[in-house]
Amino acid sequence: xxxxxxxxxxxxxxxYSPFWETFLRTLGFEVVVSKPTHRGLIEEGxxxxxxxxxxxxxxxxxxxxxxxxxVDYLFIPRLISLDARTCFCPRxxxxxxxxxxxxxxxxxxxxxxxxxxxxxxxxxxxxxxMGSSLKRNSKExxxxxxxxxxxxxxxxxxxxxxxxxAGLFKKVDREDSKGRVAVxxxxxxxxxxxxxxxxxxxxxxxxxxxxxPEMVSEEEIDSKIRELGKDIYWTSxxxxxxxxxxxxQSKRVxxxxxxxxxxxxxxxxxxxLVRHKVKEGGDKLYLHLMIDxxxxxxxxxxxxxxxxxxxxxxxxSRRTK
Amino acid sequence: MKLTVPHLxxxxxxxxxxxxxxxxDFVFPPKTSSRTLLLGNKYSPESTCxxxxxxxGNFIEALEAGADTIAMITDxxxxxxxxxxxVIQQILKDLGYRFDWIVMDDTRLWxxxxxxxxxxxxxxxxxxxxSLQAIRFSWKKVRLCEEIERMAHRIRPLEVRRGETTRxxxxxxxxxxxxxxxxxxxxxxQACLKKFHGIEKDSFRxxxxxxxxxxxxxxxxPHANQDIVRRxxxxxxxxxxxxxxxxxxxxxLHLDLFNPKSKxxxxxxxxxxxxxxxxxxxxxxxxYPVLFKREGCEGVIQLHPFGCMLEAVAKNILVRVSEEYxxxxxxxxxxxxxxxxxxxxxxxxxxxxxYKRRGRNRDR
Numbered sequence: 137x138x139x140x141x142x143x144x145x146x147x148x149x150x151x152y153s154p155f156w157e158t159f160l161r162t163l164g165f166e167v168v169v170s171k172p173t174h175r176g177l178i179e180e181g182x183x184x185x186x187x188x189x190x191x192x193x194x195x196x197x198x199x200x201x202x203x204x205x206x207v208d209y210l211f212i213p214r215l216i217s218l219d220a221r222t223c224f225c226p227r228x229x230x231x232x233x234x235x236x237x238x239x240x241x242x243x244x245x246x247x248x249x250x251x252x253x254x255x256x257x258x259x260x261x262x263x264x265x266m267g268s269s270l271k272r273n274s275k276e277x278x279x280x281x282x283x284x285x286x287x288x289x290x291x292x293x294x295x296x297x298x299x300x301x302a303g304l305f306k307k308v309d310r311e312d313s314k315g316r317v318a319v320x321x322x323x324x325x326x327x328x329x330x331x332x333x334x335x336x337x338x339x340x341x342x343x344x345x346x347x348x349p350e351m352v353s354e355e356e357i358d359s360k361i362r363e364l365g366k367d368i369y370w371t372s373x374x375x376x377x378x379x380x381x382x383x384x385q386s387k388r389v390x391x392x393x394x395x396x397x398x399x400x401x402x403x404x405x406x407x408x409l410v411r412h413k414v415k416e417g418g419d420k421l422y423l424h425l426m427i428d429x430x431x432x433x434x435x436x437x438x439x440x441x442x443x444x445x446x447x448x449x450x451x452x453s454r455r456t457k
Numbered sequence: 458m459k460l461t462v463p464h465l466x467x468x469x470x471x472x473x474x475x476x477x478x479x480x481x482d483f484v485f486p487p488k489t490s491s492r493t494l495l496l497g498n499k500y501s502p503e504s505t506c507x508x509x510x511x512x513x514g515n516f517i518e519a520l521e522a523g524a525d526t527i528a529m530i531t532d533x534x535x536x537x538x539x540x541x542x543x544v545i546q547q548i549l550k551d552l553g554y555r556f557d558w559i560v561m562d563d564t565r566l567w568x569x570x571x572x573x574x575x576x577x578x579x580x581x582x583x584x585x586x587x588s589l590q591a592i593r594f595s596w597k598k599v600r601l602c603e604e605i606e607r608m609a610h611r612i613r614p615l616e617v618r619r620g621e622t623t624r625x626x627x628x629x630x631x632x633x634x635x636x637x638x639x640x641x642x643x644x645x646x647q648a649c650l651k652k653f654h655g656i657e658k659d660s661f662r663x664x665x666x667x668x669x670x671x672x673x674x675x676x677x678x679p680h681a682n683q684d685i686v687r688r689x690x691x692x693x694x695x696x697x698x699x700x701x702x703x704x705x706x707x708x709x710l711h712l713d714l715f716n717p718k719s720k721x722x723x724x725x726x727x728x729x730x731x732x733x734x735x736x737x738x739x740x741x742x743x744x745y746p747v748l749f750k751r752e753g754c755e756g757v758i759q760l761h762p763f764g765c766m767l768e769a770v771a772k773n774i775l776v777r778v779s780e781e782y783x784x785x786x787x788x789x790x791x792x793x794x795x796x797x798x799x800x801x802x803x804x805x806x807x808x809x810x811x812y813k814r815r816g817r818n819r820d821r
Contacts, residue, residue: 188761188790189769216733226535226735230770233731237777249733366543369534396504401766404504405540412547426504 142207144199162280173330217253318383321395349379391421398428461524466702478591486519507762613690614664671760739767763792
């Protein structure tokens with residue numbers, strides 16, 4: 137019988153899933169991913185989650201509960217830092233322990249870590265440790281690692297070209313599009329349709345072109361952060377701020393939507409900076425959507441509608457000029 | 458240059474002593490009050506944490522009082538304190554204040570601060586030896602301040618007339634602050650011991666021992682934690698505080714290697730529960746209860762600002778520590794909206810629980 141490994145569809149699943157899934161599959165495990173977020177799953181999971189954390193974290197709890205009884209192992213990587221300058225949110229680094237001590241009857245956790253900043257501990261090494269505990273030899277692991285990397289590259293390229301997650305939206309950068317909107321935020325805010333009330337689909341149906349942080353190259357983000365004068369040390373914060381600055385200066389984009397979640401530490405520091413830059417620039421529309429578990433869909437729809445309408449009017453007035 | 462810094466424990470006493478001897482000139486923000494929080498709250502982004510609001514309020518009040526240079530310690534994550542400087546500078550500039558900003562962090566920018574300090578020193582014609590002496594004297598002073606507080610923590614639950622210890626403590630701190638040289642400091646020390654000795658105590662009481670741990674700013678500053686130490690003392694609990702201004706500095710400068718109760722040891726003690734050091738006080742919050750349980754500590758209160766990135770992790774893990782070490786842990790998430798009554802109620806329920814656990818009723 138094949139060993140089943142579960143991956144909760146939460147947090148950085150939306151960013152690194154191709155790597156994780158390909159890696160585990162190549163090693164011969166059966167990968168079980170939790171169901172896309174839905175109401176019932178949330179209601180079950182939020183009971184166990186700590187009330188002080190952010191919703192994405194609570195969702196991670198919910199998704200873990202969703203699959204914990206169907207699998208032999210849970211794959212919860214400990215993400216600390218990818219390079220010497222940046223690090224992930226500390227809650228991600230503490231996630232394995234948070235789950236382990238808060239949820240009852242969990243299967244054993246697999247938590248490889250990546251920490252290039254503090255311990256110079258590469259991903260491959262910790263994956264090798266993890267793999268050998270599951271009786272896989274280092275050659276197999278290296279092979280799986282390579283395949284995973286490839287899958288991640290393909291995924292990145294697709295995201296960079298604007299094909300989005302699982303063909304959710306296609307880049308509609310046409311002349312007849314009704315406006316061009318940059319949507320920024322953490323990957324787990326942008327690509328979880330339940331979390332953001334399917335914002336990307338709303339925008340797509342309104343025939344706007346959508347730009348995401350993934351479409352901005354790393355060099356461009358680096359140069360924008362350098363202009364700022366302060367090194368942003370969060371991986372996601374850096375990307376969000378760099379991409380926002382890029383879009384605010386680019387002529388292609390008419391408006392910026394920043395999707396944040398309540399009680400996110402990173403967003404609370406990055407959002408004021410973005411807002412300030414919007415005011416300084418003065419020619420872009422800006423919508424800050426903060427979502428918590430009490431946010432109703434009506435509120436979001438109304439605000440997005442108003443945003444889109446203002447944008448349409450602005451474009452029309454520009455055309456007549 | 459009129460330098461200002463945010464309030465952090467007895468840092469103002471330390472810096473005032475330095476400034477008297479070798480400079481630079483300081484304009485301290487007025488004592489943190491409800492107005493400070495009001496100002497900070499008004500101009501902060503809505504979802505920042507409580508320390509941000511206090512610090513911003515401190516800066517606004519200091520600039521109103523005539524400061525023109527702000528110094529602030531920063532770091533490189535993962536806690537958001539490393540981003541405070543950018544956001545606060547922007548808010549203050551938008552409010553129309555003009556000021557210089559000195560960033561103090563552990564890398565090259567320390568030089569910026571030390572160079573300025575050195576220039577100031579030479580201008581005043583003070584020798585290097587004298588400035589070392591000044592640092593030693595100020596350090597001794599702030600250590601004494603913390604000693605006084607520790608004494609107050611021990612005596613407050615025993616006092617017969619409520620509030621006497623707090624009065625003595627305030628008085629002693631003022632005397633220490635006023636001492637100008639070693640001789641005066643020593644005599645102030647003796648006077649303080651005498652005063653504390655003079656407080657009428659009921660030595661038949663056997664107060665429960667409570668440990669206060671959690672996020673540093675919240676633990677160190679009475680204004681941020683609703684004066685929880687005094688409240689607990691008056692409810693009949695002997696408080697041990699884990700975080701002090703000097704302990705934080707000692708940790709940062711690696712001066713606490715031989716202290717059995719240091720933050721470093723606490724981080725080591727947390728390893729069975731959290732292998733990786735996440736930064737901030739997260740690991741220490743987990744480790745301190747383990748260290749102090751051996752010392753006979755009976756209950757733990759974890760303080761953190763609402764939405765803290767790190768303490769939320771610690772909170773989840775402390776549940777397990779509580780089970781394994783059989784020690785009750787109360788987590789208080791502090792925000793600007795927290796009412797005094799709520800704190801009082803929760804604390805007194807917690808203290809009641811601790812007394813019940815002893816198997817006998819409260820003896821007050």
